[in-house]
Amino acid sequence: MDAIAIINKYYPEENELKHILLTHSRSVADKALWIADRHPELNLDRQFLEEAALLHDIGVFLTDADGIHCYGSYPYICHGYLGSELLQKEGYPRHALVCERHTGAGMSLEGIISQNLPVPHRDMVPVSLEEQVVCFADKFFSKTHLDREKSVEKALKSISKYGEDGVARFKDWCERFL
DSSP: OOHHHHHHHHOOSOSHHHHHHHHHHHHHHHHHHHHHHHOGGGOOOHHHHHHHHHHTTGGGGGBEEGGGTEEOSBOGGGHHHHHHHHHHHHTOHHHHHHHHHOSBTBBOHHHHHHTTOSSOSSOBOOOSHHHHHHHHHHTTOOSSOTTOOOOHHHHHHHHGGGOHHHHHHHHHHHHHHO
């Protein structure tokens, strides 16, 4: 699989959004690979980690987030499941799950319903170790400050809006992956 070729299919023009996506996704991929190298006992699939990290935000162009040059019609929180649909159509169901399950520290069905989120009503919590690592690595990089990595404290603050179960998951990942 050539992750960059898939990105180029959906982002054919060289523009600010594509730059943001590629820069952010490369940072996430590098952090995920760093975790894999730091924890050989986890036997993580490095190639899949890199591909999935590069593709995890492929659905952002379908959302409305003008701060990062996205002018689609869906709320930004939908980018994960929308990207999942794109990758399923491309024939990459395992990568699609990473897209769907990376928002916040994952979103439980209970949390989706209780917060009345505009996403499908199903569990969207990372299951495989690779899904967890990409989701975790993603929390350290924003699309608005591409030049720096967030601290654990800032990453925690950014996911706290998705509920306490995500905070607990993130804290567990800190102990397992850092």
